[in-house]
Amino acid sequence: MALNDMHTEAVAGIVDRVVTRYRRDPTCMVQILREVQEACDWIPPEAIDRMQATLGVPRTKIEGVAGFYSFFYTQPRGKYRVLFSDNITDRMLGNKAMMDRLCSSLWVERGKVSEDGLVSIGKTACTGMCDQGPAMLVNNYAVAGLTAARIDEIAELIRNKVPLSEWPAEYFRIEDNIRRADILLGSDLKPGDALLAARARAPSDGLMASNMRSWREGLPTGLSGPISMLDEIKRSNLRGRGGAGFTTALKWEACRNAPLKAGLQRIVVCNADEGEPGTFKDRVLLAKYADLVFEGMTVAAYAVGATRGFVYLRGEYRYMLDHLNAVLAHRRRENLLGSNILGIPGADFDIEIHVGAGAYVCGEESALIESLEGKRGTPRNRPPFPVTNGYLDQPTIVNNVETFAAAALIALNGGDWYAGIGTRHSAGTKILSVSGDCERPGLYEYPFGVSIRQVLEDCGAQDTQAVQVSGPSGICVAADEFDRIIGFEDIPTAGAFTVFNATRDMFQVARNYVHFFQHESCGFCTPCRVGTSLLKNLMDKLANGAGSPYDFAEIEKLNQLLQSMSHCGLGHTACNPVLDTIAKFRPAYDKRMMQQDFTPAFDLDRALAAARQMTGRDDAAAHLTTETGGEA
């Protein structure tokens, strides 16, 4: 048999095994592609041939999905695929030096595959290890706290082709770094207690007039339990923790009241696609409090009448998959999942985990649902909204990890208890992911209403120039605003709290964020697809010294356009970091405004860099003297 046929046969065997396990279900496309790649190191054309045949979907659909996600490769990559996290915090901790060190040690160029096909080294967006960076992913497994010595050891392991499973376990140890715990991070909930409390709170099991429609539609039990659970959520004033702050009870109620067609079911989705640079609280909640989160999902399912649940876990957290599946298996054994949960008639619910593949936009709920359905992660046209037409056109709630954890505690202790924590407008606590220039990065859970100043004091930040709250799509807070508070009435946040001291260049911070948005734009709508690239080019132009007041006006115009014309929040917020830093850190920009009048971004000398590299020359005669750059 020719070598080629053997390869084809082996690949087909892998695909068949994976596809069978996913019941030949094309909605599991993202999971199937991920597992095929884990086995083949990339997604070879032969694998797509086989998927096309076994899944019965056109090739274009498979290639369209594979082409969308950053972590899927339809061209051969290395056997070891190293991606350095490139959040601003990784940069501040010296990720570039680490990457250069590994590249030169392994004789491979950044972004390329080594000639023997052994290793490829590149960059990726924030991997959620900002409190323990610089970090990297090796074949999608996280390695944090990199040092020069560790890089050298890793280079040696790769050179000796040591399988990842035989690398020292301590390389893969991820710290929780819980610095301040409150009701969530201090919870010692016994699995099942929240559900039992929700059940016990129901005044009776008799049919109630207010509950007639659920009875008619066959919602769990048709009893007062779900309604009284929903009432507790209402009373708690819980709002979504993913950033938008939508009132949780409204969302749940809309889903519960959405008409259900025959044969369909309601769906509960936990959004663990924690992609906002600087956020890592969901990682710890899932690593350490998975039961709390799953219990919250089950409470939600009970309240809205859902029977199927998903956790959409970001690809960067792939390393947690086995642990999470083990917790789910345990809950099934304890009858905390499955049918008639804890003996509550009709309480049927189970949870499966879908792993993402490197696409920030999938944190947007309708894009997330598309991805769950095995498609490209493009945000949907709305209305209709997911609460009525979500996963496979079924009523669906999508909530953040922390929202579900809070819901479990509300089920346990009641809505009034929860509403009494925090401020009048912002009930409960908020977990902040603190990183950047401070002595004690990690998780800090506070009742809402804590001031920026207090957090800075607690984490040991000194000489602080700015804090980026809620990541690039949030707001940049300057020193004169440090008495402002975390809360929906002042500074709402999804959790990121990135600290910059006086030595940091806020222009470079904004530029890093702009590059991030450009990389993560899904490409669906014109304004965001092209606008984020134009914005990136403008920021690079300023960085290259060709900026003039004209370019500032252009940035303002682009912002206006992205705000008004973009399809989703990614485009709406893509200009935020630039506008905030221009308004608050103008000197950082003025320093770059080298030109009085419009100057083209194109620089002939810079354009010749490729020629210099090819000819191996960098002497004075290989450079031009230009107006903008002087003699380079």
Added chain:
Amino acid sequence: MSQTFMLDGKAIPFEEGQTIIQAASKAGVFIPHLCYHPDFKPHGSCKLCTVKVNGRQTASCTMRAMAGMVVESDTEEINAERRALTQMLFVEGNHFCPSCEQSGNCQLQATAYHLGMMSPHYDHFFPSRPVDASHPEVLLDFNRCILCSLCVRASRDVDGKNVFALSGRGIGTHLIVNAKSGQLADTDFTLADKAAQVCPVGVILRKRKGFAVPIGERKYDKAPISASVETEGR
């Protein structure tokens, strides 16, 4: 009796379920658009048809008309933003109108004229997009693709073939064809397909029929694109 909404001060009647652009076209009011086509499910991606509904901007091809809505479309502010979007579409691809077979029949070009676009304004991206001349009857010139996905929808929903799809992400989003080789010749695409007729620009070109109608006598040479609402709407 049908209900109405207000579009630029004019009462527009609509039927239940109609989108703003559908009702407007029917009433003879032109709203610029590229990815919208009356025969296909709306896509809502080009954003050219964006209007202001009760003060909030939204794509008129996906927004259902509702009684009493106040919609602004033909205003200086919105047209300026549409013009910027058109400029973006020009610079992200490679559009050389004077030598393009579609000049005069091209909706992108005609829309640019309609909006008074005088220059591309932004720096060109000059992407590398090789053409696909493999098919005996049809040439694909990806340089002009604006990612409207009309060919994707036509092939999938009308022809039942899935010849086209979008792949990649962000600025790297691109059109692919349904063949392992990546070449149109290896698909079941034919000139008779609906997908062969819907490209609003000049990607899908019939071979050996170039310039059959001289430039100057083509569709939009005779009447501006805004006049096409007459035929599209009814």
